Amino acid sequence: MNKYAIIVAGGSGSRMKSDLPKQFIxxxxxxVLMHTLIRFKEADPSIELILVLPEIQIKFWEDLCEKHDFAVAHQLVKGGKTRFQSGKNGLAAIRKDGIVAIHDGVRPFVSPEIIRESFVVAAAKGTAVVSVPSKDSVRVDGHAIDRESVRLIQTPQTFQVSIIKKAFQSPELSTFTDDASVAEHAGFEINLIEGSYENIKITTPEDLEWAEIILKRNA
Incomplete structure (x- = not known):
């Protein structure tokens, strides 16, 4: 079975209040992005890594790889104007059938165990989307809803290649918040698997503080 991982990183650093895009901090x-790629290689060295970056960031990334002597093999793909278009560009780089995990480049703490489980479940059921229960009370339009029914969605979101490529043939809609929503719109069932609260998305300065704590705890 061919295994792929599309790592999408298109952040600008605005919410991080930094001139440096968050994936490069x-x-x-x-x-951050190097940590993410390493996690997938630790999970399974046979996974083919596809990194989707804005074209204007590719040279900077290549310079970073040289600076840090970063040897994890990956294919670079130019991103699109939106997250949907970047995902579609990444999928276009896959020529054979198999299983593909699509992951946020700024989630560097996903565990190898979660990655491996996502491939197993997607191979058996077609889709596997990582999620965790909500810790907080939730209200929608001012009305309380049962917290037990709420799941917070993470990545990777893993699919049989044929399924997600078919889903991405749909025109882009504003309701597409992630790859799972694209697949669901195309009529495919979404299977949720257990994630981890440690699998944070680094977006704000506070997230960097948590990241350093996680690194120290796992050292």
């Missing part, structure tokens, strides 16, 4: 001595 260093934690533990390496850019």
């Amino acid at each position: 260093e934690i533990g001595g390496y850019p």
Whole structure:
């Protein structure tokens, strides 16, 4: 079975209040994005890594790889104007059938165990989307809803290649918030698997503080 991982990183750093895009900010001595790629190689060295970056960031990334002597093999793909278009560009780089995990480049703490489980479940059921229960009370339009029914969606979101490629043939809609929503719109069932609260998405300065704590705890 061919295994692929599309790592999408298109952040600008605006919410991070930084001139440096968040995927390139260093934690533990390496850019966030390098930690993410390493996690997938640790999970399964046979996974073919496809990194989707804005074209204007590719040279900067290549320079970072040289600076840090980063040797994890990956294919670079130019991103699109939107997250949907970037995902579609990443999928276009896959020529054979198999299983593909699509992951946020700024989620560097996904565990190898979660990655491996996502491939197993997607191979058996077609889709596997990582999620965790909500810790907080939830209200929609001012009305309380049962917290037990709420799941917070993470990545990776893993699919049989044939399924997600078919789903991405749909025109882009504003309701597409992630790859799972694209697949669901195309009529495919979404299977949720257990994630981890440690699998944070680094978006704001506070997230960087949590990232350093996680690194120290796992050292």
